[in-house]
Structure formats: structure tokens, C-alpha cells
Amino acid sequence: MDKKSLRKSSFPVKASALIMGSGQLMYKQWVKGLLYLLVFAATVVYMILMGAEDIVGFFTLGTEEADPWLGTSGDDSVIMLLRGLLAFFIIIAFFAVHFSNIRDILEIDKKVRAGKPVPGFVKSVSIFMDRKFYIVALILPVAGVLVFNILPIVFMILIAFTNYGGDTVPPKLVDWIGFGNFVKILSLSDIKSTFFKILAWNILWAVLSTFINYFGGLFLALLLNKKCVKGKAFWRAFPILAYAVPGFITMLAFKFMFSYGGPINYYITSAGGSAVGFLDIDAGIKAKLIGLFVNAWISIPTSMLLATGILSNMNTDLYEAASIDGASKWKQFIKITLPFVIFSTTPVLITSFIGNFNNFGIFYFLRGGLYMDGYFLASDTDLLINWLYNLSIDNNYYGIGAAVSLIIFIITSIFSLTVYVRSSAYRREDTFR
Amino acid sequence: MIYGTGKKKVKIMVSAIACVLAAQTFTGCGKESSVTGGGETIVLHILENDTAKSEGYLEELLNAFNEAYKDKGIQAVDANMDEYTDLAANGPYGYGPDVLYQANDKLMTYAEDKHILSLAIEDFECYEYVPEEAWDAFKIVLDGETYYCGVPVNIQEPMLFYRADMMPENWEEEWDDDGNGVADFFENWNDLYAYSSYLRENDTSSNKDSRYGFMASLNNLYLSSQFIFSYGGYVFGQNDDGTLDSTDVGFSAGNTAYGMNALKQMAALMNEGCIDDTITLNRYEKVASGAYFCAVSTPDTYGLFVEKLALKYEEEGLSASDAQAKAEENLCMIEMPALMPADGDLSTDSADMGEDDWVNTIVMGGVNGYGISSYTEHREACIEFVDFATSYEMIKLRADTLGIAPTRSDVAQEQGGLTDMIFNSLSEGRIYLMPSIKAVDQIWVPMQTIMSDIAKDAFRERNGETVKYPDLNSLQSALETADKNVYDAIYTLSD
Structure with a gap:
């Protein structure tokens, strides 16, 4: 509603624009008016009591340091940041409700001017639920997403612009430092070289592990789908058993198996060979290959189950027709099976890539506790997520950690959106319907 | 118009409701009072x-x-x-x-x-x-x-655990040169090295993996700290007022390179388990089985050593109580040998060494x-x-x-x-107390990495691979890198 139409509008509309719900009350829309007024009053009271202070606190992040020895409470920068953020969310929510309030009073006003009856609260709710059921259905999930997803994500993003971490942890006061953390990552030589080395390995790891897991699962599913394979249920049970064991138990078991005191080295030395450092400081490529293997061990069963389900929906007539046309088995796989499976699993493939990109457990459990030469607080097998952990949890550099996680978020978002939008699963949604 | 018919009445009503709502909200935000009072526990x-x-x-x-x-x-x-x-x-x-x-x-x-x-x-x-x-x-x-x-209660230091019945039968004749009733290999590191060598040379098992002398996770700074602190290394320096200066990281100070040389020599008498935490995990059962003559641990793990030994005796046919009593009697815990070679060469015969050839063992x-x-x-x-x-x-x-x-x-x-x-x-002063500042959190992983790398050198040599630390200069340089890594971990991002 622009200024001109507001000037021309009736008094209740002007009143509602000033005090939410007052116009509705003037038109004897008691329940609706009261509800709007309640929201208005609650917001005003909130702003007076806390909101205004929280918003100021959001910008200052505190001015008085606590002294636990003297029992002075002081300001807690992290809590102030969180409360300030919450205040902005409340203000946005208030304006959303206010906007609906103005639309509602204009609607009522229009009806009154036209001499039409204004529906009561129950009737209005009923009409609203009928016409805009999607809003009713989605309001709770959206609120949940806002509180449990968006709020923490925005909080994490904001932390990336502070000096929170290291020695600057409450009760010490945290400050805004703009892009300082990003500048550190990209300008301090140690950190910059570590970041790019880890990023390169991380991308390679994500591509390789996604490829191995996906095609490993598909291969197993195709193999166990063959008519000539006897006792399919029995063979399928093995990968499922591997899947059923908690991932970190599997990783610790493999760590033990590949350690110097583990069974593999036991048999090597028993046979007269020298113990092999599969995961030690010199391991290099060996440790990376073991990581890929362990990840495949854990993930292939999932891909296999998924592919088995998809293959059961394949139209066997296609293969018959292809055989009659003289297509080889490989050609049938390339032209029929693979497009169908990839089409159905593109979103899963993307989540699998993201999962592998952010696969924290593999190298944390297999090879944690090493900082290598040429790396800043990291080893040559660490992924960005492991480095993020080293920085933020082991070394308390929360601000830098948040900046790294923001970079990870940007990379993975760009990748997933690009792949998904360009995939046939998105562009030709109805191909296999 | 509708609003005109009861305009005043409606306005009063709106104002009244707003006031009530506001008043209620204000009342609800009051702070809850403390419930503590006299007579409460x-x-x-x-x-x-x-x-x-x-x-x-x-x-x-x-x-x-x-x-x-x-x-x-x-x-x-x-x-x-x-x-x-x-x-x-x-x-x-x-x-x-x-x-x-x-x-x-x-x-x-x-x-x-x-x-x-x-x-x-x-x-x-x-x-x-x-x-x-x-x-x-x-x-x-x-x-x-x-x-x-804080108010002190007890002291912790790494200790040596061994089975009394695994002592060589003739130790009083062969391994007690000064005749003081304490085996030489529990008094100085050169004799402990010599006895460990003896055990390795006399390991007659097919894969030579059944008789070891001194065993410890050499990548563990706490358990193997004697190779650093006995030679003048330190964690953080001190300011003039006696407070710790975390900008001065001192693992490479003094003659610590000699200590690292000793660590490397000792690693050569162990298996590759000393590079990772294998020995820390299996020391209880390996001491119980007699595969390790002695292993390093902290006093609070004494019970675990006894438990494993008692279990072994039970398997040999003793009752649970007899096995426990025998294990407690047989399992010994002592401090580390008090003397280390000043030049870091464990292979020198202790009989040829004078008083000045030793330094006191200092553990963390x-x-x-x-x-x-x-x-x-x-x-x-x-x-x-x-x-x-x-x-x-x-x-x-x-x-x-x-x-x-x-x-x-x-x-x-x-x-x-x-x-x-x-x-x-x-x-x-034979115990180097862990520094009581936050920066100490940053020393463990860099030191674990470098100690593991130096210990690994013994096996690189054995396997015919390129040795990374062939001399004292390279060891010194590695320690200086470790100091820098610790410094970087503390300060690079804290500005």
C-alpha cells in the first residue's frame, strides 16, 4: 500500500497501520483484532524490555567484561549475538504479520464500502484454510526450519565475521572483524597453502569416493540380480551386515587391522616381511587408498540396496527389444540400465557427493592426531571438515572454523545446485513417468 | 458506517485491552526470586x-x-x-x-x-x-x-612396570656392577639399552617378536618425555617475573637432539608398535605374558597390569585369589632409571662412563x-x-x-x-611439571608427530629406506620445526 492510498483510506485502515488489529476491532472483528493487537502489544513490550537492547548488543557484542572472581556478570558476547539475531527474526516476523494485518483490514474495508457482509472469525479462518491450505500446512515446518536450521546457520555465518576463538572466548568480549578471518585464510601463507592443498585433495576424495561407492553398489546390485546367481538373499546379507555395524566401530576396527600391532602386520611379519606403516606418518597414498577402501566398505551396501530397488522397476521388455536389435550386454548397460539408474538417483548422487565431501569420520578415526610438515594444524589425509574440527574444536579457533565452514557451504551449494539443475532428473522430470 | 456507530465505546475497549495486555506481559517478565533461605541444606x-x-x-x-x-x-x-x-x-x-x-x-x-x-x-x-x-x-x-x-593432592609421573620373576637369574652378578642391590638397568639407560639388546639378540622365536626389553609408545610426549627434558629441553620459557612465556617454545633447547638420538636408538630395539599407540594398548598383556620385560605407564594403571597378570596365572591353573595375590607380589612399579648418557649414545658401556658422562633423568x-x-x-x-x-x-x-x-x-x-x-x-626437580597455561594444549599433536617421525627413522634404516634424520643437525632442525609448529598453533590465528 503506497502513501497516497494510505492517505485516502478510512480511519480503521489508518488505525490498523499504526496499531495492528485496532481497525479490525473498529469493524467489530473482535477475535481477529484481538489476536493482531496481542501480537502488536507483545512485540512492543518485547522491544521495550529486551528487543532494543538485544539489537544494540548485536552490534556492540558487549561492553563490560565479566569477572567470575568478583562475581560481576558482565556481557556474554556469544549470547548477545544470538539474542540480537533472534530480535531481528522477531522483527521480520512482526512485519510479516503487520503486512497480513494491512491486507486484512483493506479487504474488510473494501467489503464494508461495497456494503458486503464481513465474515466473522470462524468463517474467515475457514475461508483461509480452504483457499490457502498450503500456508496452514507449511507454517509449522517452516517455523521449525527457521528455528532449527536457518537460525543456527545464520549464527554460524555471523561467527565467521568475529574474532571468537583462541584467547577471545567468554568471559572475554568478542568483536566484529568483518572479513578478517577470510583474509587470514587467503593471505597467511601457512594457512593459504594448507587450505588449497586440502581443498584439492578434498575434491579428489569426494569425486573418487562417490564414484567408487556408487558404481560399486550398482555393480553388486547387478551381480546379485543375475539369474545365474544362486542364494541371492544369502549373498545380499553380507553387505547389509557391513552396513548394520555402526560406522565408527568399523573405522576403529580397520584402524586396528592396519596398525602396527594389528593382524595384517602380524601376518606380514610372521611370513618374514617387514611391518608396513599403512597409516603412519610416511603412509601418504597408502593411507588415502585405505580411506577410500574403508569408505567403500561402509557406503557400498547403501548404494547396492538403492540400486537393487531401482533395478526391480526396470522394464525387461527394453532388454528384450535391445537384444533383438543386436545390442551387446555392455551396450544395454550403457544405453538402458545406466541412464535409468542415474536419472532416478541423481539427487542421491548429489547428497552422496556432499556426504563424502564432508566425511569427517574416515580420516579422524583412521589417522587422527598428526600435523604434517607443510600443513597448518592438519595432515595430508585430512579433509576440510577435519581441518575445520582441528581449528575449531581442538584449537578453539571458532571464527576461522566458521569461515572455513562457510567456504565449504558455498562450494558444496554451488556444486549441488549446478549438477542438479543441469541433470536430466531436473530438466526432463517426466522422462520415465 | 460501522465504526461510527459506537466509535467511542470501541476506542475505549481497544485502549483497555491494549493496557491489560501490556500490563500482563510486563508482569510475566519479572525475575524469579531466589529460593535460598536459612535452614536449607x-x-x-x-x-x-x-x-x-x-x-x-x-x-x-x-x-x-x-x-x-x-x-x-x-x-x-x-x-x-x-x-x-x-x-x-x-x-x-x-x-x-x-x-x-x-x-x-x-x-x-x-x-x-x-x-x-x-x-x-x-x-x-x-x-x-x-x-x-x-x-x-x-x-x-x-x-x-x-x-x-588449586590445592595439590597427588603427583603423577610415568613409571616403569615389570615382572620380578622376569629378572635375569644372574642379575646380581651380571647386572649389578655397583653391588647396591638394584639392577643397573633400573639405574641408568645405557644398561637398560644393553639389557634390551641382549633380550632382542636372544629372541629365538621364528619372527623374532617374542622378547623385548624396554617398551614404550615413543610418539607419546608424556610417556617418553625423558628424551627431551633430561637434555635441557623445556615446554615454555620463563619471563623475568617467573611466569611462563608461551612465545618461547623450547623443545629444541639445550642438547635435546642428543635425547632424540637416544630415542631413535631405543626405537631400534622395539617393534613398529612404538611409532603409534600399539604399545600403550597392549603393554598390560605383553608384560603379563613376558614378551615385554618392562613398559612405561602411569601409576593409576597399576591395577590393569595386575589384572592381566592375575588372568594369566588363572589360565595356568591358580585360583582367582591366589592368582591375584601372586600377581600383586610379582608386578613391580618403579621410577624410570635415574641417569641418561649426556651424549645421547645409549650404546656406550656404562662401565666406561664417568660421573660427568651422565645427566639426570627428568620426566614430565x-x-x-x-x-x-x-x-x-x-x-x-x-x-x-x-x-x-x-x-x-x-x-x-x-x-x-x-x-x-x-x-x-x-x-x-x-x-x-x-x-x-x-x-x-x-x-x-626430577619431575618437569606440565605447564599450567592454556597454551599447553597446543604442544601435544606437533610433538607426537615429530617423535613418531624420529622413532620411525629406526625402521626406515632397518628396511633400507631413506633415513630422514641421519645426524644430530637434522634432529636439531626437526625439533626446531616442532617448536615453530607449536608456536604457530598458538599464535598464528590468535592476533
């Missing part, structure tokens, strides 16, 4: 370590305290939290224990940000019985003022003690508890129950033997 939440709980000491301590203070309305209970709960994260928000028992390095990380209280230590009954070195473990200087934030240790959370609502009651828990009776009970080496001189003297020896080691 003060409850203190005590965080102890898991061993004290599992061995029943905490229960005895709480019972004794509650009995003694029932008339004063103070009651102590188990905090029921993880022994390494993060007071800095939980305390400011009203969670966490009132009193906590932890090692000085852990406890003092809280002191810098004042999460634990500074204490008037002279007021504690134990004050005059505890040596200054132990009090210093809990000392912090803030804004030029010195504060003490810690002092465990009580701290009081700054967020407790009952400071005085907490002080009463700590005073009670560090009294002669309670420390003696703790020593008897848990086998700890107390920092109270009166209890240490009464206990005698090893306890008194550990106490003296602390007083005489």
Missing part, C-alpha cells in the same frame, strides 16, 4: 576422577564429609559428570560442578579466564605439608598479581588437585570441602585406596617406599 557437587569412583574412594570421602558437616547443613554429592567436563563452557550458564579434581594442566586452563577461584592457600590445613613445587603447579600471575587456584609429570568453580553459589562451603578432602586422614585414605603418591609430606613419609621417592623426585 547446601548441596555441593563434587567432580572426581573415574578411578576414585570405581575404587570406592569418592563414596568414602563423601560419607566422611557429610557425617562431619551434617550439623553445618552442608552436603557433598557426586557431580555425576564426565571427569573432563568443560567448566568454561558450562559454568557460566549455571551447570558444572562446585568442586573439581583434575591435573594441574587441565585445571589451570580454567584459571586464566577465572573459571576457577583463586584461593588463600595459607588458610588450608595442608598448606605447610605440601612442597612449594606442588603449589606452584597451581600458580598463575594475572595483571602482575600472583594467585593460586603432573600434580592433581582440587579447584573450586567460580560459578558455585557456596564458596565458603566449597573451601570447607577442599580443606576436609586434603586433610591428613583423607589423603592417607586416598593413598591407601588408590595407590597415589600424595603431595602431603607427612603422608608421603609415612607411606615410605615409592611414594616417598616420587615425592622427593618432585622436590628435587
Whole structure:
């Protein structure tokens, strides 16, 4: 509603624009008016009591340091940041409700001017639920997403612009430092070289592990789908058993198996060979290959189950027709099976890539506790997520950690959106319907 | 128009509702008043370590305290939290224990940000019985003022564990040159090296993997610290006022390269398990089986060594009680050999070495003690508890129950033997106390990496691979890199 139409509008509309719900009350829309007024009053009271202070606190992040020895409470920068953020969310929510309030009073006003009856609260709710059921259905999930997803994500993003971490942890006061953390990552030589080395390995790891897991699962599913394979249920049970064991138990078991005191080295030395450092400081490529293997061990069963389900929906007539046309088995796989499976699993493939990109457990459990030469607080097998952990949890550099996680978020978002939008699963949604 | 018909009435109604709503909201936001009052019992939440709980000491301590203070309305209970709960994260928000028992390095990380209280230590009954070195473990200087934030209870240091029946039969003739009744290999590292070599050479098993001498995880800074601190290395330097200077990282100081050379030599007599934590994990059963002559661990793991040995005896046919008694009698725990070669060459025959050829073994240790959370609502009651828990009776009970080496001189003297020896080691500077500042968190992984890499060199050589650290210069350079890594971990991002 622009200024001109507001000037021309009736008094209740002007009143509602000033005090939410007052116009509705003037038109004897008691329940609706009261509800709007309640929201208005609650917001005003909130702003007076806390909101205004929280918003100021959001910008200052505190001015008085606590002294636990003297029992002075002081300001807690992290809590102030969180409360300030919450205040902005409340203000946005208030304006959303206010906007609906103005639309509602204009609607009522229009009806009154036209001499039409204004529906009561129950009737209005009923009409609203009928016409805009999607809003009713989605309001709770959206609120949940806002509180449990968006709020923490925005909080994490904001932390990336502070000096929170290291020695600057409450009760010490945290400050805004703009892009300082990003500048550190990209300008301090140690950190910059570590970041790019880890990023390169991380991308390679994500591509390789996604490829191995996906095609490993598909291969197993195709193999166990063959008519000539006897006792399919029995063979399928093995990968499922591997899947059923908690991932970190599997990783610790493999760590033990590949350690110097583990069974593999036991048999090597028993046979007269020298113990092999599969995961030690010199391991290099060996440790990376073991990581890929362990990840495949854990993930292939999932891909296999998924592919088995998809293959059961394949139209066997296609293969018959292809055989009659003289297509080889490989050609049938390339032209029929693979497009169908990839089409159905593109979103899963993307989540699998993201999962592998952010696969924290593999190298944390297999090879944690090493900082290598040429790396800043990291080893040559660490992924960005492991480095993020080293920085933020082991070394308390929360601000830098948040900046790294923001970079990870940007990379993975760009990748997933690009792949998904360009995939046939998105562009030709109805191909296999 | 509708609004015109009862305009005044509606306006009054709107105003009244707004006022009521506002008033109600204001009333609802009032702060809840405190419910504490006279006659109520003060409850203190005590965080102890898991061993004290599992061995029943905490229960005895709480019972004794509650009995003694029932008339004063103070009651102590188990905090029921993880022994390494993060007071800095939980305390400011009203969670966490009132009193906590932890090692000085852990406890003092809280002191810098004042999460634990500074204490008037002279007021504690134990004050005059505890040596200054132990009090210093809990000392912090803030804004030029010195504060003490913990009350010492016991000392921890790496110890040597072995089976008495695995001593060579002729040790008194062959391995006790000075005839003082203590085997030479428990007195100096060259003889321990020599005896370990002897065992390796006489390992007749097919894969030569059944008889080892001294075994330790050489990548573990705490357990293998003697290779650094005995040669002049240190963690952080000191400022003029005696406070620690974390910008001065000193693992490469003095002759530490000699120590690393000794570490490398010792690694050559072990298996590759010394590079990772394999030996730390299997030392209990390997000492029990006799595969390791002696292994390094902390005093609080004595029970695990005895348990594994008793299990072995049970498998050999003894009853559970007989096996336990025999294991306790046979399993010995002693301090590390007191002398290391000044030139870091363990292969020199000790008989050819004079007094000046040795340096004293210095190991890393810690002092465990009580701290009081700054967020407790009952400071005085907490002080009463700590005073009670560090009294002669309670420390003696703790020593008897848990086998700890107390920092109270009166209890240490009464206990005698090893306890008194550990106490003296602390007083005489043979224990390098873990620094009590937050920056110490950053030393472990860089040092673990470099020690593991140097130990690995012994196996590179054995396997015909390129040796990374062939001489003292390369070892010195590696230590300087480690110092830089520690410095970077502390300071690169903290500006």
C-alpha cells in the first residue's frame, strides 16, 4: 500500500497501520483484532524490555567484561549475538504479520464500502484454510526450519565475521572483524597453502569416493540380480551386515587391522616381511587408498540396496527389444540400465557427493592426531571438515572454523545446485513417468 | 458506517485491552526470586576422577564429609559428570560442578579466564605439608598479581612396570656392577639399552617378536618425555617475573637432539608398535605374558597390569585369589632409571662412563588437585570441602585406596617406599611439571608427530629406506620445526 492510498483510506485502515488489529476491532472483528493487537502489544513490550537492547548488543557484542572472581556478570558476547539475531527474526516476523494485518483490514474495508457482509472469525479462518491450505500446512515446518536450521546457520555465518576463538572466548568480549578471518585464510601463507592443498585433495576424495561407492553398489546390485546367481538373499546379507555395524566401530576396527600391532602386520611379519606403516606418518597414498577402501566398505551396501530397488522397476521388455536389435550386454548397460539408474538417483548422487565431501569420520578415526610438515594444524589425509574440527574444536579457533565452514557451504551449494539443475532428473522430470 | 456507530465505546475497549495486555506481559517478565533461605541444606557437587569412583574412594570421602558437616547443613554429592567436563563452557550458564579434581594442566586452563577461584592457600590445613613445587603447579600471575587456584593432592609421573620373576637369574652378578642391590638397568639407560639388546639378540622365536626389553609408545610426549627434558629441553620459557612465556617454545633447547638420538636408538630395539599407540594398548598383556620385560605407564594403571597378570596365572591353573595375590607380589612399579648418557649414545658401556658422562633423568609429570568453580553459589562451603578432602586422614585414605603418591609430606613419609621417592623426585626437580597455561594444549599433536617421525627413522634404516634424520643437525632442525609448529598453533590465528 503506497502513501497516497494510505492517505485516502478510512480511519480503521489508518488505525490498523499504526496499531495492528485496532481497525479490525473498529469493524467489530473482535477475535481477529484481538489476536493482531496481542501480537502488536507483545512485540512492543518485547522491544521495550529486551528487543532494543538485544539489537544494540548485536552490534556492540558487549561492553563490560565479566569477572567470575568478583562475581560481576558482565556481557556474554556469544549470547548477545544470538539474542540480537533472534530480535531481528522477531522483527521480520512482526512485519510479516503487520503486512497480513494491512491486507486484512483493506479487504474488510473494501467489503464494508461495497456494503458486503464481513465474515466473522470462524468463517474467515475457514475461508483461509480452504483457499490457502498450503500456508496452514507449511507454517509449522517452516517455523521449525527457521528455528532449527536457518537460525543456527545464520549464527554460524555471523561467527565467521568475529574474532571468537583462541584467547577471545567468554568471559572475554568478542568483536566484529568483518572479513578478517577470510583474509587470514587467503593471505597467511601457512594457512593459504594448507587450505588449497586440502581443498584439492578434498575434491579428489569426494569425486573418487562417490564414484567408487556408487558404481560399486550398482555393480553388486547387478551381480546379485543375475539369474545365474544362486542364494541371492544369502549373498545380499553380507553387505547389509557391513552396513548394520555402526560406522565408527568399523573405522576403529580397520584402524586396528592396519596398525602396527594389528593382524595384517602380524601376518606380514610372521611370513618374514617387514611391518608396513599403512597409516603412519610416511603412509601418504597408502593411507588415502585405505580411506577410500574403508569408505567403500561402509557406503557400498547403501548404494547396492538403492540400486537393487531401482533395478526391480526396470522394464525387461527394453532388454528384450535391445537384444533383438543386436545390442551387446555392455551396450544395454550403457544405453538402458545406466541412464535409468542415474536419472532416478541423481539427487542421491548429489547428497552422496556432499556426504563424502564432508566425511569427517574416515580420516579422524583412521589417522587422527598428526600435523604434517607443510600443513597448518592438519595432515595430508585430512579433509576440510577435519581441518575445520582441528581449528575449531581442538584449537578453539571458532571464527576461522566458521569461515572455513562457510567456504565449504558455498562450494558444496554451488556444486549441488549446478549438477542438479543441469541433470536430466531436473530438466526432463517426466522422462520415465 | 460501522465504526461510527459506537466509535467511542470501541476506542475505549481497544485502549483497555491494549493496557491489560501490556500490563500482563510486563508482569510475566519479572525475575524469579531466589529460593535460598536459612535452614536449607547446601548441596555441593563434587567432580572426581573415574578411578576414585570405581575404587570406592569418592563414596568414602563423601560419607566422611557429610557425617562431619551434617550439623553445618552442608552436603557433598557426586557431580555425576564426565571427569573432563568443560567448566568454561558450562559454568557460566549455571551447570558444572562446585568442586573439581583434575591435573594441574587441565585445571589451570580454567584459571586464566577465572573459571576457577583463586584461593588463600595459607588458610588450608595442608598448606605447610605440601612442597612449594606442588603449589606452584597451581600458580598463575594475572595483571602482575600472583594467585593460586588449586590445592595439590597427588603427583603423577610415568613409571616403569615389570615382572620380578622376569629378572635375569644372574642379575646380581651380571647386572649389578655397583653391588647396591638394584639392577643397573633400573639405574641408568645405557644398561637398560644393553639389557634390551641382549633380550632382542636372544629372541629365538621364528619372527623374532617374542622378547623385548624396554617398551614404550615413543610418539607419546608424556610417556617418553625423558628424551627431551633430561637434555635441557623445556615446554615454555620463563619471563623475568617467573611466569611462563608461551612465545618461547623450547623443545629444541639445550642438547635435546642428543635425547632424540637416544630415542631413535631405543626405537631400534622395539617393534613398529612404538611409532603409534600399539604399545600403550597392549603393554598390560605383553608384560603379563613376558614378551615385554618392562613398559612405561602411569601409576593409576597399576591395577590393569595386575589384572592381566592375575588372568594369566588363572589360565595356568591358580585360583582367582591366589592368582591375584601372586600377581600383586610379582608386578613391580618403579621410577624410570635415574641417569641418561649426556651424549645421547645409549650404546656406550656404562662401565666406561664417568660421573660427568651422565645427566639426570627428568620426566614430565603432573600434580592433581582440587579447584573450586567460580560459578558455585557456596564458596565458603566449597573451601570447607577442599580443606576436609586434603586433610591428613583423607589423603592417607586416598593413598591407601588408590595407590597415589600424595603431595602431603607427612603422608608421603609415612607411606615410605615409592611414594616417598616420587615425592622427593618432585622436590628435587626430577619431575618437569606440565605447564599450567592454556597454551599447553597446543604442544601435544606437533610433538607426537615429530617423535613418531624420529622413532620411525629406526625402521626406515632397518628396511633400507631413506633415513630422514641421519645426524644430530637434522634432529636439531626437526625439533626446531616442532617448536615453530607449536608456536604457530598458538599464535598464528590468535592476533
